Amino acid sequence: MPEVKNRSAYFEYHIENKYVAGMVLTGTEIKSLREGKASFNDAYCYFTSTGELIVKSLHIAEYSHGTSANHDPLRERKLLLQKKELQKLQSKLKERGFTIIPLRLFINEKGLAKMEIGLAKGKKLYDKRESIKKRDTDREIKRHLNRY
Numbered sequence: 001m002p003e004v005k006n007r008s009a010y011f012e013y014h015i016e017n018k019y020v021a022g023m024v025l026t027g028t029e030i031k032s033l034r035e036g037k038a039s040f041n042d043a044y045c046y047f048t049s050t051g052e053l054i055v056k057s058l059h060i061a062e063y064s065h066g067t068s069a070n071h072d073p074l075r076e077r078k079l080l081l082q083k084k085e086l087q088k089l090q091s092k093l094k095e096r097g098f099t100i101i102p103l104r105l106f107i108n109e110k111g112l113a114k115m116e117i118g119l120a121k122g123k124k125l126y127d128k129r130e131s132i133k134k135r136d137t138d139r140e141i142k143r144h145l146n147r148y
Contacts, residue, residue: 002033002107004033004106005104006040006043006103009118011123012123012128013099013120013121015119016118016119016120017118018116018119019081019085019118019119020115021081022079022080022112024077024080026071028063028070031063032063032071033105033107034107037060037061039058039059039061040059041057043057043101043102044056047089047090053081053089054077054079055077055115055117059073079117097121098121099120099121100118101117101118101120103116103118
């Protein structure tokens with residue numbers, strides 16, 4: 001089963017907490033996800049006025065064998081979490097600088113589509129430079145270790 005990761009999330013944000021949420025999907029969406037056809041371009045999560053958590057701008061490609069009942073690739077999808085977790089996330093979002101971003105999409109052992117979301121705070125430019133430096137030094141260390 002394929003897993004789709006949001007690689008830019010760890011570069012752009014400091015992840016404070018992670019949660020695994022279920023998703024409300026249509027039939028063609030889950031079939032498309034099983035083929036690994038999803039993209040996180042600018043995807044984010046927000047709360048509606050009724051307290052539901054919604055993911056926006058998550059692109060799940062149309063199913064190749066779908067008919068006229070195919071789904072809209074960019075539609076908003078509801079995320080399913082326990083009430084306590086939703087309340088905790090809502091209270092954290094009221095603090096300045098926090099946002100909820102999708103980190104990865106996967107299908108669990110029961111065959112259900114799950115999304116790992118993270119409570120994140122945006123990185124400053126100097127933090128991003130530090131991340132690049134750390135990544136480069138780790139790469140150099142691995143390269144030297146593999147030689148010997």
